[in-house]
Amino acid sequence: MAIIRGCNLPEDLYYYPEKHLWLKPLGGNLFRIGLTPIAGKLAGGKLNAVTIRSKNIGQEVQQGKSLATLESSKYVGPVPAPITGIVKSGNDRLAADPNLVISDPYGEGWVAEIEATKWDQEKATLLTGAEGLAEYEKKLEAAGISCG
16 A cells, blocks of 8 residues: 555555546456545545436446536535446445545445446556556645645
8 A cells, every 4th residue: 555645545456536536456347436535535524425326327437427426515526437337336335324435445435336348448547556656646746635
């Protein structure tokens, strides 16, 4: 695990830094998606709701299009899909405790699972590994964002 600007960002994940999302390969073309601690901090640190669009389950969602909705006292808006794919499931636990996204972002707080349909084309748009995290750190520094 790497700590960058006070934020826990594991090196083995893929990141969509524009919206502070992570992807974890689960095998085949299946990926788990969640929000980084940065997203939680930017949303105000306490969430009122994380809602998966039920109409998206079983449907293909394009990279950058809304997959879910995030609501806090400071922010209401979309959680975009970091890759194009078919939405397989949403995390039902978030209905009862949306703050799992913040308290356990890489564990119980994941948002959705998606089967990538354009992985070979889109993986180049994501950051991963030490080089990816160094690039993410530059973006955070330029924006003046930290978790500390």
